[in-house]
Amino acid sequence: MSTRARYAVMALMLAVVIGAFYLPRLWRSVRSLGTPAETEEQARRAIAQTPVATSSDVKASAQMFWISPTNSTSLSPVDIQLPLSADPAQRCRQLLAALATQAPMATMRTLPTDTELLALYLLPDGTAIADFGDSISTGTPSGILSEQLVVDSMTQTLAASVPQVHRLKILLQGQEADTLAGHLDLTGFFAVGIPAPPTAPAPATTGVQ
């Protein structure tokens, strides 16, 4: 083998060794191009979502109000064990998060599972201001009954476990909204812990169709 040919073989071997190191990195880069980048919405949620659990939480029994398994037009209480904070505002956040995600059955759900609570403030007069993302509006079935059940489940759940809250104001994306999903008025406040007027009376039994 001539000296020239020897140099050529050595250069080739060097190129193979460098390629062996470089190729896996190149492959990883190519694969990462295929995965969709984090959307703006996901990034916003990641920033906005505050951790619901805190170090001072104690496991306690909480009464949650979901759609009754026997009557889809009314709510019924369900006791569950939840880590609850001593801080009333944090406790409200934990309860509303559990309300959206921990219904025993899908048919009992009142809030959409992807409901996101962007912020919750508790004013000294007992007004809780809950700021939700759009998903609570887009995920709630349109209708007076369904929208009323969403709000009632929140107010009754808060009333059962946070006596400091007397009324609830619902914002969407930080703004006052006209309606929840086309019907229920969100421009006012909802009473919490005050005996509510009948919202889901027992069906009449005398009806004939």
Place this chain on the structure above:
Amino acid sequence: MLGKFHNSLPFLIVCVMGAAVTGGLAWRGAFAARRQASPPQAPAPGATAPQQAGPALNVVVLDPAHGGSDLGARGATGIDEAPLVLDFARAVRASLEAQGLRVVQTRIGDEDPSFDDRSATANAQRGAVFISLHVSSTGPNGQVRVYSEPQAIASDATPPAALSFPSQNGMLPWDRAQTPYAAASRKLAELAQAALAQKFAGSPGIPMYSSVRQLRTVAAPAIAIEISSVSVAKREDLLQMTNGLADCVAQAVAAFRPVYQAGAH
């Protein structure tokens, strides 16, 4: 030129008309001032207060909800709320007109007036009630629910004294126009729900309170009626409720007419 005009006939006519208008305005102002100045007369002890008859109820404003690009509730089988409520409204209208009532609809075609436009249609009428028609997404099929605005507004941060309507200047805040009519609305809702419970099995016997946005700005007795639901298999399943619904609404409005005229509103 002005001197010529002074002696002309048109000048005389303008003077006479001006005097008439000025005199009329002055008389109206004096009459209004007298009405404001005279204190209300307290009834003599033991005397029976004369029954204050209100205006007769002769107009029903029907509000088929949604419309246009807003289809309202949408069922899995392609049933949409907006065209359905329009069909219901036509039948209810016929039943009411058969009673000699004038019916005004907030929409008659596939348009979508705003909440305030619909309220403005109702608030322009005298002697009217407002009935908003809906079909729900959920709830047991074949049931009908009636809603009225809660009488106690939890929403107001203002002290209760400021909530008396009409206010001292006689004005009614647009965004709280329903408040003074809440009791009358409740009565109309009770009558409608009682009739519907008899007709449609499983429907509740008493109406529900709900802060329905559309009702808040209506300055008249106002209710919302919601039929369950767009989740039925066929559109005909809901349309077969049309005649029953129309009869019940007409029956409730007929029962409400003497209540309205007695001044419950």
